[in-house]
Amino acid sequence: MPTTASAPGKIILLGEHAVVYGRPAIAVPVWETVATATIMDLPAGRHCVIAAPDIGLHTSLIETPASFALALVVRLTLARLNLSPDPNWQIEVSSTIPIASGLGSGAALSTALVRAIYAHVGQPVTPTLLSELVFESERLYHGTPSGIDNTVIAYGLPLWFVKGQLPAIFTPRQPFTLAIADSGIAAPTKTTVGDVRQGWQADSVGYERRFDAIARLTWTARQVIEAGDIAELGALFDRNQALLAELGVSSPPLERLIEAAKAAGALGAKLSGGGRGGNVIALVAPEKVMAVQQALMANGAKNVIVTTVKA
Ligand code: PMV
16 A cells, blocks of 8 residues: 655744744744655565656665765665665655745655655654654755754644744634745855855844844744734734845845735735745735735746645
8 A cells, every 4th residue: 555645835934044043933834835755565676766756756765875865864764763774665756845945845855755654664753753854854955954944844833943942833813824925036045044154253243133133023923923913923024024134135036026015915025034035925914815916926926825824
């Protein structure tokens, strides 16, 4: 019997970059896009195959280099479970999460893989263990990530995250809707994180002050989300965006998307994730979704995903 498991995309609501310096961040899963892994048993004696039919990948596990994140996560998981390093399985992955766009596509694929392996051998896996295994593969892509991506994807719930601590799950009082616009501009998180570090080294007092200001906004945002005060959340997005611009991670194309969303009625908007390129998120009342989506597409967005964060 094949075993299938999946994992959602994710988006950071507030606190990116400051989270690298020990401040809190809030992230939510994006269940409208998912990564899926399926494991099928092959006849005895066959080598383990990893296949991603959507991108034409079909390779045997033992031949894939250590730098290939999906193979790495499979190897780590097999070792953790004391299984053969070359089980007679065909492992297939697929995903509707746009690649390299700040939605955590890599972490979601890895999470689906780990879940599928545990399920296939009938073992339970906690979100903490899942997240830990996926973190190893994230390090390959991002250098020294805070761990927020793998954590929110493993839990699949809105999270309050502080680096090095167990996350806190919290519950929105009311559902709220976000339009996630992909700027189509590739800007590796590694680069923007490195640039912020340079800025911090040159002006640690100024940067620490901004990180503290972001932390206060993030605290307030949690209270506001738990109280269901969505309009206030929009204002917090705007203030977080202003601070991210001061950190040097915004860009004219992102500012244009943010302005367009607000002009079309969004309650607030900001970049999400590493910045410069990647995504902009806009908080939108349900009746304004269409208008905001159109405005984003007319102002340079390559794609807009609408997600509702559930209460
Ligand atoms: O670019 P993303 O969505 O993977 O987010 C990066 C978030 C940062 O805070 C900038 C870096 C990190 O590791 O937390």
